[in-house]
Amino acid sequence: MHFDPAVLVDYWPLLLQGAWLTLQVSVAALVMGYVAGIAVALIALVPGWLPGLVTGFYVETLRNIPFIIILFVVYYGLPFWRIRLPATLVGTTALALFASAYYAEIVRAAILALPRGQFESARAIGMSPANAMWHVVAPQILRALVPPSTNMTLTMMKESAVLSSITVPELTYQSLVVQGNTFAPFEVFAAVASIYWLIAAVIAEASRRLERSVGAVQADGDSRNRIADRYLSLVARRT
Amino acid sequence: MGFKLDYLLSILPRLIGAAAVNIRLAVIIMLLALALGTALTIVRSLKIVYVNACIAVVISFVRGTPLLIQIFIAYYVLPAVGLDLSPEVAGVSAIAFNSMVFVSESMRGGLATIDAGQIEASTALGLPPHAIWLKVVLPQLFRRIVPVLINEATIVVKGTALLSVITVVDVLRTAQQIASSSYRPFETMIGSALVFLVINLVISLSGRVAESRFAAARV
Numbered sequence: 001m002h003f004d005p006a007v008l009v010d011y012w013p014l015l016l017q018g019a020w021l022t023l024q025v026s027v028a029a030l031v032m033g034y035v036a037g038i039a040v041a042l043i044a045l046v047p048g049w050l051p052g053l054v055t056g057f058y059v060e061t062l063r064n065i066p067f068i069i070i071l072f073v074v075y076y077g078l079p080f081w082r083i084r085l086p087a088t089l090v091g092t093t094a095l096a097l098f099a100s101a102y103y104a105e106i107v108r109a110a111i112l113a114l115p116r117g118q119f120e121s122a123r124a125i126g127m128s129p130a131n132a133m134w135h136v137v138a139p140q141i142l143r144a145l146v147p148p149s150t151n152m153t154l155t156m157m158k159e160s161a162v163l164s165s166i167t168v169p170e171l172t173y174q175s176l177v178v179q180g181n182t183f184a185p186f187e188v189f190a191a192v193a194s195i196y197w198l199i200a201a202v203i204a205e206a207s208r209r210l211e212r213s214v215g216a217v218q219a220d221g222d223s224r225n226r227i228a229d230r231y232l233s234l235v236a237r238r239t
Numbered sequence: 240m241g242f243k244l245d246y247l248l249s250i251l252p253r254l255i256g257a258a259a260v261n262i263r264l265a266v267i268i269m270l271l272a273l274a275l276g277t278a279l280t281i282v283r284s285l286k287i288v289y290v291n292a293c294i295a296v297v298i299s300f301v302r303g304t305p306l307l308i309q310i311f312i313a314y315y316v317l318p319a320v321g322l323d324l325s326p327e328v329a330g331v332s333a334i335a336f337n338s339m340v341f342v343s344e345s346m347r348g349g350l351a352t353i354d355a356g357q358i359e360a361s362t363a364l365g366l367p368p369h370a371i372w373l374k375v376v377l378p379q380l381f382r383r384i385v386p387v388l389i390n391e392a393t394i395v396v397k398g399t400a401l402l403s404v405i406t407v408v409d410v411l412r413t414a415q416q417i418a419s420s421s422y423r424p425f426e427t428m429i430g431s432a433l434v435f436l437v438i439n440l441v442i443s444l445s446g447r448v449a450e451s452r453f454a455a456a457r458v
Contacts, residue, residue: 064397064435064436064440064443065397065432065436066396066397066398066399066411066435067397068401068411069400069411069428069431069432069435070432073425073429076424076425077425077428158304158305159305160305161305161306162305162401164307172307172308176311179315185311185312185316189312189315193300193312196304196305196308197299197303200302200303200304
């Protein structure tokens with residue numbers, strides 16, 4: 001047994017193509033899954049027992065079934081409604097579906113953590129529910145959303161390895177191809193594990209930057225307080 | 240085509256039979272993960288710089304790469320270094336190793352919540368280190384991480400479905416075998432989804448019961 005990275009010389013382009021697709025699929029599933037997740041979270045907060053029951057069913061079902069089975073259900077289920085899509089698109093959809101359940105819980109928890117008075121005061125001064133959510137609730141929960149969402153996005157990126165089982169040519173699929181050609185499992189999987197590691201590091205760094213820029217929004221809030229201070233001191237000077 | 244409910248019901252007994260494999264493997268994995276995770280936590284708490292640096296790299300590796308890749312490494316790479324494992328053993332070791340890291344991470348979080356005064360008091364009483372671990376720290380630690388362990392158990396159960404990829408005949412592989420002769424993959428997949436849903440809901444519910452018991456015992 002010896003370690004010889006030269007075996008991979010001809011296969012780097014294949015692995016990099018796979019890594020690029022993994023990244024693309026993850027970003028697409030992040031966007032689709034987050035939009036769906038926000039929608040589910042907002043529906044869950046509608047008063048009454050029905051919305052909570054339906055969204056609870058959605059979230060619990062998706063969270064308790066292995067992703068590989070969700071993937072196969074979508075893969076074999078779509079043809080039932082006469083929908084025929086390329087495997088990559090099917091895989092991305094399944095990944096977004098899976099992630100949306102977790103994103104929904106993250107968004108819901110963040111909204112619930114905000115004092116109810118914020119939403120209620122916004123409604124009391126005549127804002128519509130949508131405006132109250134958008135202008136009052138959303139800016140305040142943004143920052144709290146970043147760390148748990150990053151964790152989930154990393155988990156989702158790693159789950160995307162499962163797409164190899166429906167022949168999506170992402171990184172894991174390519175690693176199996178290269179392994180089949182070279183019979184050098186050690187080199188192949190060492191390379192692939194490092195690439196996943198790198199992608200995870202890139203996502204984590206992107207999230208740190210996002211957190212900082214959302215933090216800047218928070219600082220903007222502070223400057224608004226400074227404006228309020230000026231007015232208050234103005235009042236104080238007048239007396 | 241069209242969805243056939245009676246067909247789905249007819250294959251459920253076979254899928255439930257295969258679920259025994261997933262449950263058995265999940266139990267073995269959880270026991271291993273708990274034992275190894277505890278050992279790892281104790282080793283990390285010794286604060287040996289070089290050892291902890293190595294452990295940090297391993298943890299980062301396990302958290303940064305997909306479980307499926309880790310399973311492939313156990314299945315393809317270990318034989319190349321002379322460890323010829325059966326698919327089941329390879330898969331169990333991969334998931335147990337993965338789970339060990341997450342158990343140890345949550346135990347480390349739990350350690351921070353244990354009052355330092357207790358350790359000082361035990362030391363003052365002259366308890367040897369192993370007694371401090373076994374009689375003072377670990378019993379409280381395990382109670383505190385029950386919710387995390389329940390969650391980890393559902394993750395492990397979901398992880399066992401991946402073993403079908405390395406030819407372990409579990410629920411998913413049984414479903415695929417059934418589908419390959421009946422040409423009804425959608426129903427068989429819905430069937431295996433139901434099996435996993437029931438297993439994990441039972442774990443979560445019994446976890447909630449256990450949690451309230453432990454909460455009562457803590458008072």
